[in-house]
Amino acid sequence: MDDRFDEPETDASDTLALLDPALAGSTRDFVGGAHADLRERPRAFHDWLVLRRERGLHPYARTLQGPPGPQARLAQADGSLASGLNFSSQDYLSLSTHPAVHAAATEAIQRWGVHSAGSTVLAGNVGDGDRLEQELAEHLAMPHVRLFPTGWAAGYGLLRALVGPEDHVVMDQLAHNCLHEGARAATRHVHLHRHLDVAHARTLLQRIRARGGQHGILLVTEGCFSMDADAPDLAALQALAHEFDALLAVDVAHDLGSMGPLGQGQPGLQGVHGELDIVLGSFSKTLAANGGFVACREAALAEYLRYYAPTTTFSNTLSPVQIAVVRESLRLVRSAEGLQRRDALMQTVLALRQALHWQGLEVLGQPSPIVPVLLGPTAQARRIARALPGQGLLANLVEYPAVALNRARMRLQCMAAHTPAQALEAARRLGRAIAEAAPPESVETAHMGMDTAEA
Numbered sequence: 001m002d003d004r005f006d007e008p009e010t011d012a013s014d015t016l017a018l019l020d021p022a023l024a025g026s027t028r029d030f031v032g033g034a035h036a037d038l039r040e041r042p043r044a045f046h047d048w049l050v051l052r053r054e055r056g057l058h059p060y061a062r063t064l065q066g067p068p069g070p071q072a073r074l075a076q077a078d079g080s081l082a083s084g085l086n087f088s089s090q091d092y093l094s095l096s097t098h099p100a101v102h103a104a105a106t107e108a109i110q111r112w113g114v115h116s117a118g119s120t121v122l123a124g125n126v127g128d129g130d131r132l133e134q135e136l137a138e139h140l141a142m143p144h145v146r147l148f149p150t151g152w153a154a155g156y157g158l159l160r161a162l163v164g165p166e167d168h169v170v171m172d173q174l175a176h177n178c179l180h181e182g183a184r185a186a187t188r189h190v191h192l193h194r195h196l197d198v199a200h201a202r203t204l205l206q207r208i209r210a211r212g213g214q215h216g217i218l219l220v221t222e223g224c225f226s227m228d229a230d231a232p233d234l235a236a237l238q239a240l241a242h243e244f245d246a247l248l249a250v251d252v253a254h255d256l257g258s259m260g261p262l263g264q265g266q267p268g269l270q271g272v273h274g275e276l277d278i279v280l281g282s283f284s285k286t287l288a289a290n291g292g293f294v295a296c297r298e299a300a301l302a303e304y305l306r307y308y309a310p311t312t313t314f315s316n317t318l319s320p321v322q323i324a325v326v327r328e329s330l331r332l333v334r335s336a337e338g339l340q341r342r343d344a345l346m347q348t349v350l351a352l353r354q355a356l357h358w359q360g361l362e363v364l365g366q367p368s369p370i371v372p373v374l375l376g377p378t379a380q381a382r383r384i385a386r387a388l389p390g391q392g393l394l395a396n397l398v399e400y401p402a403v404a405l406n407r408a409r410m411r412l413q414c415m416a417a418h419t420p421a422q423a424l425e426a427a428r429r430l431g432r433a434i435a436e437a438a439p440p441e442s443v444e445t446a447h448m449g450m451d452t453a454e455a
């Protein structure tokens, strides 16, 4: 059960959904409930999926037909091809196509082969993994780093390993799924604080400590929230953690490498680089490979994770190719070229946000590689997403329960290889898709009727 949002009873787009059942429902409808036949729930979900696909209203599970450049082609779930300006990929500094990164991958294949043949606990470590841990530690100004197979595995593994059943987790309600899942797997004592609300986090911590007992507390947040492009006050949260004898863990998946003059992410931007208790993240947004990490202050914790974080203990370690790609990407992130790429990225971000405002659209959060545009009720958002490829724009629809009900959004993600001109064009194309998907007049009238009836 997803308890991150205080939900209103219904989605405001119910009237539209009456016209077309493919506009109704969410993935949440297919979770839970008892079924004598375990195949029942997936079948019901599949029927709903097929209906959405047939109506062109399922813009997910698409396949990129080439590298993630500013122009791209996507094979859609219904078999059709969508092509155009690509704001749907996570490759913030465009390093996945960098010749030096490709050369590092090729060299690693020749030297080590393509596979890590075991878990880090056994003999799976590839020579350069240790060097990557050291280089990351240096970049983060944290003494110790442990690698994980993915960013998700890092978040889940950290919480599952560090937090015991009697301990407490206090977490931003919009924290990533890996953190929620890890917290729930670790303890019943999970407390969600209102998004970015330090005062609310304090109230929860006070309550926990007022009960007495010797419980550990992990305070958990993100550097840049992936659906909202906003950031918490990290210094205030770190001070709060110290005050209540808790540890703070910050997931910098989206900001590390892509933000801040030196690529130090939100910790660097906010002047707390190297000062947080635990920093974790992913390589998959900026460092051009799958993989993740946890950085901490004590060798004991880093070693503990190797043996107690199930997502690394019982999983093969990163492949030599992934390690080489991340090492080279990190070298670029820290170089003068990295600085130039971050500048280019930020110019596109600022141009896009400005152009979306000119279109009269509500852009959420602060300038970051993630540019979320609020669309509102799910049904209308699905219609807009259907119109988008026709306008030559590729971007990701995010709908409930990934975000709150009636807060569906189009998430555009920028890359260093985009130009500000492409950003202006993308905003125009989104504006045209929104106009094209405007609800039929009869529905608007019905809505007005409903509003009047309620008044």
Ligand SMILES: Cc1ncc(COP(=O)(O)O)c(C=O)c1O
Residues within 6 Å of the ligand: 150, 151, 152, 153, 155, 176, 178, 222, 226, 251, 253, 254, 281, 282, 283, 284, 290, 291, 292
């Ligand atoms: C905050 C956060 N943490 C972790 C992850 C997972 O990272 P990965 O794709 O490396 O598993 C993501 C990506 O969606 C994320 O946004």
